[in-house]
Amino acid sequence: MSKIVCIDAGHGGSDSGAVNKSRYEKYEALKLANILRGELLKQGITVIMTRTEDKYVSLNERTKIANENKADLFISIHRNAFTNDTAYGVENWIYAKTDADTERYAHGIMDELEAVGIQSHRGVKRGNFHVTRETKMPACLLELGFITNSKDNELFDRKIYLYAKAIAKAICSHLGVWVKANEIVNENDCSDGACCQLYRVQIGAYRDVENANRIAVELKEKGYPAIVV
Ligand SMILES: [Zn+2]
Numbered sequence: 620m621s622k623i624v625c626i627d628a629g630h631g632g633s634d635s636g637a638v639n640k641s642r643y644e645k646y647e648a649l650k651l652a653n654i655l656r657g658e659l660l661k662q663g664i665t666v667i668m669t670r671t672e673d674k675y676v677s678l679n680e681r682t683k684i685a686n687e688n689k690a691d692l693f694i695s696i697h698r699n700a701f702t703n704d705t706a707y708g709v710e711n712w713i714y715a716k717t718d719a720d721t722e723r724y725a726h727g728i729m730d731e732l733e734a735v736g737i738q739s740h741r742g743v744k745r746g747n748f749h750v751t752r753e754t755k756m757p758a759c760l761l762e763l764g765f766i767t768n769s770k771d772n773e774l775f776d777r778k779i780y781l782y783a784k785a786i787a788k789a790i791c792s793h794l795g796v797w798v799k800a801n802e803i804v805n806e807n808d809c810s811d812g813a814c815c816q817l818y819r820v821q822i823g824a825y826r827d828v829e830n831a832n833r834i835a836v837e838l839k840e841k842g843y844p845a846i847v848v
Pocket residue numbers: 629630636637644697698
Protein backbone atom coordinates (compact mmCIF):
# COMPACT_ATOMS: atom_id res chain seq x y z
CA MET A 620 0.00 0.00 0.00
CA SER A 621 1.24 3.39 -0.82
CA LYS A 622 2.60 5.57 1.93
CA ILE A 623 0.62 8.64 2.96
CA VAL A 624 2.13 12.05 3.62
CA CYS A 625 0.17 14.99 4.94
CA ILE A 626 1.46 18.39 3.79
CA ASP A 627 0.28 21.36 5.80
CA ALA A 628 0.77 24.76 4.19
CA GLY A 629 0.89 27.13 7.17
CA HIS A 630 -1.66 29.91 7.68
CA GLY A 631 -4.13 30.89 4.92
CA GLY A 632 -7.16 33.12 4.34
CA SER A 633 -7.58 35.72 7.08
CA ASP A 634 -4.37 34.40 8.71
CA SER A 635 -1.56 35.77 6.53
CA GLY A 636 1.27 34.57 8.73
CA ALA A 637 4.34 36.78 8.47
CA VAL A 638 4.27 39.59 5.95
CA ASN A 639 7.17 41.53 4.46
CA LYS A 640 6.04 44.13 1.92
CA SER A 641 4.52 42.14 -0.95
CA ARG A 642 5.58 38.80 0.49
CA TYR A 643 3.04 36.77 2.45
CA GLU A 644 3.98 33.66 4.35
CA LYS A 645 0.61 32.05 3.57
CA TYR A 646 1.25 32.25 -0.20
CA GLU A 647 4.87 31.15 -0.03
CA ALA A 648 4.02 28.17 2.20
CA LEU A 649 1.29 27.10 -0.22
CA LYS A 650 3.56 27.49 -3.24
CA LEU A 651 6.24 25.26 -1.73
CA ALA A 652 3.58 22.82 -0.47
CA ASN A 653 2.12 22.44 -3.95
CA ILE A 654 5.52 21.78 -5.55
CA LEU A 655 6.35 19.29 -2.79
CA ARG A 656 3.02 17.57 -3.43
CA GLY A 657 4.00 17.11 -7.10
CA GLU A 658 7.39 15.68 -6.15
CA LEU A 659 5.84 13.17 -3.74
CA LEU A 660 3.17 12.12 -6.23
CA LYS A 661 5.98 11.34 -8.70
CA GLN A 662 7.29 8.87 -6.12
CA GLY A 663 3.95 7.11 -5.86
CA ILE A 664 3.18 8.55 -2.45
CA THR A 665 -0.40 9.43 -1.51
CA VAL A 666 -0.52 13.08 -0.52
CA ILE A 667 -3.09 14.70 1.75
CA MET A 668 -3.15 18.51 1.82
CA THR A 669 -4.64 20.45 4.72
CA ARG A 670 -5.35 23.26 2.28
CA THR A 671 -4.87 23.73 -1.47
CA GLU A 672 -6.10 27.30 -1.69
CA ASP A 673 -5.93 30.57 0.21
CA LYS A 674 -8.38 29.76 2.98
CA TYR A 675 -8.38 29.70 6.76
CA VAL A 676 -8.01 26.24 8.30
CA SER A 677 -7.92 25.91 12.10
CA LEU A 678 -5.05 24.09 13.79
CA ASN A 679 -7.51 21.45 15.04
CA GLU A 680 -8.75 20.79 11.53
CA ARG A 681 -5.19 20.43 10.25
CA THR A 682 -4.24 17.72 12.73
CA LYS A 683 -7.66 16.05 12.36
CA ILE A 684 -7.07 15.76 8.58
CA ALA A 685 -3.66 14.14 9.16
CA ASN A 686 -4.92 11.75 11.86
CA GLU A 687 -8.14 10.71 10.13
CA ASN A 688 -6.27 9.96 6.91
CA LYS A 689 -3.74 7.92 8.88
CA ALA A 690 -0.79 9.75 7.37
CA ASP A 691 2.61 8.11 7.82
CA LEU A 692 4.37 11.48 8.02
CA PHE A 693 3.31 15.08 8.49
CA ILE A 694 5.10 18.24 7.47
CA SER A 695 3.98 21.79 8.10
CA ILE A 696 5.53 24.42 5.83
CA HIS A 697 6.21 27.92 7.15
CA ARG A 698 8.49 30.88 6.68
CA ASN A 699 10.07 32.53 9.67
CA ALA A 700 10.05 36.21 10.65
CA PHE A 701 11.98 38.55 12.90
CA THR A 702 11.65 42.21 13.81
CA ASN A 703 14.61 43.10 11.57
CA ASP A 704 16.75 41.49 8.88
CA THR A 705 19.50 40.12 11.12
CA ALA A 706 17.97 36.66 11.60
CA TYR A 707 18.36 34.14 8.80
CA GLY A 708 18.45 30.43 8.05
CA VAL A 709 16.28 27.36 8.28
CA GLU A 710 15.00 25.56 11.36
CA ASN A 711 12.80 22.52 11.83
CA TRP A 712 10.53 22.09 14.85
CA ILE A 713 9.40 18.87 16.46
CA TYR A 714 7.31 18.27 19.56
CA ALA A 715 9.28 18.52 22.80
CA LYS A 716 8.37 15.01 23.97
CA THR A 717 8.69 13.25 20.66
CA ASP A 718 10.59 10.04 19.85
CA ALA A 719 13.91 9.31 18.15
CA ASP A 720 12.20 8.40 14.87
CA THR A 721 10.68 11.87 14.57
CA GLU A 722 14.02 13.40 15.40
CA ARG A 723 15.68 11.39 12.60
CA TYR A 724 12.92 12.46 10.20
CA ALA A 725 13.44 16.15 11.04
CA HIS A 726 17.22 15.88 10.76
CA GLY A 727 16.88 14.11 7.41
CA ILE A 728 14.97 17.08 6.00
CA MET A 729 17.55 19.53 7.30
CA ASP A 730 20.43 17.48 5.88
CA GLU A 731 18.89 17.40 2.40
CA LEU A 732 18.10 21.13 2.50
CA GLU A 733 21.63 21.89 3.60
CA ALA A 734 22.94 19.84 0.68
CA VAL A 735 21.13 22.07 -1.85
CA GLY A 736 22.11 25.29 -0.10
CA ILE A 737 20.64 27.28 2.75
CA GLN A 738 22.06 30.35 4.40
CA SER A 739 22.28 28.77 7.84
CA HIS A 740 21.26 25.54 9.59
CA ARG A 741 19.55 26.76 12.75
CA GLY A 742 18.89 23.27 14.00
CA VAL A 743 16.14 20.82 14.81
CA LYS A 744 14.30 22.43 17.71
CA ARG A 745 11.89 21.07 20.25
CA GLY A 746 8.77 23.07 21.00
CA ASN A 747 5.07 22.87 21.64
CA PHE A 748 3.38 23.70 18.33
CA HIS A 749 -0.14 22.31 18.02
CA VAL A 750 0.47 20.60 14.69
CA THR A 751 3.51 18.69 15.92
CA ARG A 752 1.93 17.87 19.31
CA GLU A 753 -1.51 16.67 18.18
CA THR A 754 -0.49 14.59 15.16
CA LYS A 755 -0.18 10.86 15.76
CA MET A 756 2.60 10.31 13.21
CA PRO A 757 6.14 11.74 13.04
CA ALA A 758 5.63 15.43 12.41
CA CYS A 759 7.73 18.51 11.90
CA LEU A 760 7.15 22.20 11.32
CA LEU A 761 9.69 23.60 8.88
CA GLU A 762 10.56 27.29 8.90
CA LEU A 763 12.10 27.60 5.45
CA GLY A 764 14.10 30.78 5.88
CA PHE A 765 13.14 34.22 7.12
CA ILE A 766 10.69 36.25 5.08
CA THR A 767 12.33 39.26 6.77
CA ASN A 768 15.80 38.49 5.36
CA SER A 769 16.54 39.36 1.75
CA LYS A 770 19.15 36.65 1.18
CA ASP A 771 16.81 33.97 2.57
CA ASN A 772 14.09 35.30 0.25
CA GLU A 773 16.42 35.27 -2.73
CA LEU A 774 17.36 31.65 -1.95
CA PHE A 775 13.72 30.68 -1.45
CA ASP A 776 12.75 32.15 -4.83
CA ARG A 777 15.70 30.72 -6.72
CA LYS A 778 15.76 27.28 -5.13
CA ILE A 779 12.11 26.59 -4.47
CA TYR A 780 12.07 23.52 -6.75
CA LEU A 781 15.34 22.29 -5.28
CA TYR A 782 13.98 22.75 -1.77
CA ALA A 783 10.84 20.79 -2.66
CA LYS A 784 12.95 18.00 -4.19
CA ALA A 785 15.26 17.95 -1.17
CA ILE A 786 12.33 17.65 1.24
CA ALA A 787 10.74 14.97 -0.96
CA LYS A 788 14.00 13.04 -0.99
CA ALA A 789 14.24 13.14 2.80
CA ILE A 790 10.61 12.06 3.17
CA CYS A 791 11.11 9.19 0.71
CA SER A 792 14.24 7.98 2.40
CA HIS A 793 12.51 8.07 5.79
CA LEU A 794 9.62 6.05 4.38
CA GLY A 795 11.94 3.63 2.61
CA VAL A 796 10.51 4.60 -0.78
CA TRP A 797 12.89 4.47 -3.72
CA VAL A 798 13.57 7.94 -5.09
CA LYS A 799 12.84 7.68 -8.80
CA ALA A 800 14.52 10.16 -11.11
CA ASN A 801 14.75 12.63 -8.30
CA GLU A 802 18.39 13.46 -8.70
CA ILE A 803 18.99 17.03 -7.80
CA VAL A 804 20.39 18.97 -10.72
CA ASN A 805 22.23 22.23 -11.18
CA GLU A 806 20.39 24.93 -9.27
CA ASN A 807 20.65 27.34 -12.18
CA ASP A 808 18.40 25.12 -14.25
CA CYS A 809 15.80 24.90 -11.62
CA SER A 810 14.40 28.27 -10.59
CA ASP A 811 11.36 27.78 -12.81
CA GLY A 812 11.16 24.01 -12.81
CA ALA A 813 12.94 23.88 -16.16
CA CYS A 814 15.02 20.96 -14.93
CA CYS A 815 11.88 18.88 -14.98
CA GLN A 816 11.29 19.51 -18.68
CA LEU A 817 13.01 18.29 -21.81
CA TYR A 818 13.81 20.71 -24.59
CA ARG A 819 14.30 19.60 -28.15
CA VAL A 820 16.94 21.40 -30.16
CA GLN A 821 16.56 21.22 -33.91
CA ILE A 822 19.64 21.91 -35.93
CA GLY A 823 18.21 21.90 -39.42
CA ALA A 824 15.74 20.41 -41.87
CA TYR A 825 17.21 18.58 -44.84
CA ARG A 826 15.49 17.51 -48.02
CA ASP A 827 18.14 14.90 -48.62
CA VAL A 828 18.40 12.10 -46.03
CA GLU A 829 22.09 11.67 -46.85
CA ASN A 830 22.78 15.25 -45.79
CA ALA A 831 20.77 14.74 -42.62
CA ASN A 832 22.71 11.59 -41.76
CA ARG A 833 26.02 13.31 -42.50
CA ILE A 834 25.18 16.18 -40.11
CA ALA A 835 24.06 13.70 -37.47
CA VAL A 836 27.38 11.85 -37.72
CA GLU A 837 29.28 15.13 -37.42
CA LEU A 838 27.27 16.09 -34.34
CA LYS A 839 27.83 12.71 -32.72
CA GLU A 840 31.57 13.05 -33.34
CA LYS A 841 31.41 16.34 -31.47
CA GLY A 842 29.66 14.65 -28.56
CA TYR A 843 26.03 15.62 -29.16
CA PRO A 844 23.40 12.89 -28.90
CA ALA A 845 22.01 13.62 -32.37
CA ILE A 846 19.18 11.69 -33.99
CA VAL A 847 17.59 11.98 -37.40
CA VAL A 848 13.80 12.17 -37.26
ZN1 LIG B 1 4.11 30.45 10.12
